[in-house]
Amino acid sequence: MFSIIQAAGWPIWPLLLCSVLALTLIIERLLSLRAGRITPPKLLDEVLQLTHAALPGPDVVQKLEQHSVMGQVLAAGMLSVLREPRIDEGRLRQAFQNAGRVAVHELERYLSALGSIASAAPLLGLFGTVVGMIELFGAQTPGGGTNPQQIAHGISVALYNTAFGLAIAIPALLFYRHFRARVDEYTLVLEQAAERLLPLLLRQAAARGA
Template sequence: MWELVKAGGWLMTPIVLCSILALVIIIERSHTLQFNKIVPSRLREQLITRLRENGDIGRTQLMNVKEKTPLGDILATGLLYRQYGLESMTMHMQNRASVQIHQLEKNINMLGTIGAIAPLLGLLGTVLGIISSFLAITDGAMQDPTMLAAGVSQALITTAAGMIVAIPALVAYRYFQRRIIDINAQFETQAGLMIQELYDYHLLADSNLADMRQFPSAAVEGAADSAPAMHGEVNAEAAMTS
């Protein structure tokens, strides 16, 4: 292996560094982007059940839920701000979801960059190797066969090394991108279901809804108070007309 690296020339150094960095990112993201660690099953159901049984969840308990998983961070944030109404609750949940997605995308772009530049490094090694091979030929005659073989060897080795690094990096990049899209969709689904369940079980403290519930009785009382006055005005107009 070391002999191949030496035969590839100095361009093998950045290619090897790219391969090490890509491997570290793949291992780290594979450990981080485990679905059950990010979106634990039945977390929403547990929060809603505890809320229905106790009427409320303490701030300390919600902060513990926030710190454990990304989904817990989003749902617990919504419950912390539910007393301020649906709009405030939704806004804070969206903000936390954006922060969590940004953290999940950490180093993913670097992996895509490695997948893009590794073949270019290999292509550059190919060009330099071909140039070195042509330098071994002068006036149509081969002056240095060793130099020609070294140039061809450099061209082939760097090309192969660049592709060997780029192909797994690009595959992992696309895979992690798709995994984050699925996680984001699950965030939206779980948040929407929690809001719906808060509505269904009358657990959402929304000032707008409270005003709407109070409005009909106030309207009826106002209509009852104004009815005699309106009746008097109609009789007065009828008398003036007659």
């Protein structure tokens, strides 16, 4: 590997940095976007069952908020009812929407950086190819002779950087698309959970207001 890096020349170092960053972001997102941390399968049913009887107390809502991303969204609606017992449907929906925006922003963390790496890696590889071609043409001596070692080095720089750029960009793009699809799926699940909890909270708000 070290000999390949030497043959690829100095343009390979930005590509190596991109590869390390891309791998770090991919691992971080794989751990952070697990379903258990975002939308636990039984959480919504438990919250609906609990809210059907009575509105939970502040301590229970606080634990729910710290449980998961879905818990944060559902707890936002509950806290709004606890703070404002006569809250109407419009303000309650707004509370859910605000919490949902924060949750989606958290889910999309680092995705723009991963997408940028997927876009920039082929360009960096192309830059290395251009550098290699410059060295290749520079191997031509004024007298018409050539320097075989310099020609070989120029070809190595051109080909290795192109290959490294594509090798980084392809998996980065695939994982970026995968994470975007997962975030969209989680967003839909959070919206549906808020819609299911909304009528129960409105009923509890009406009962508390009365």
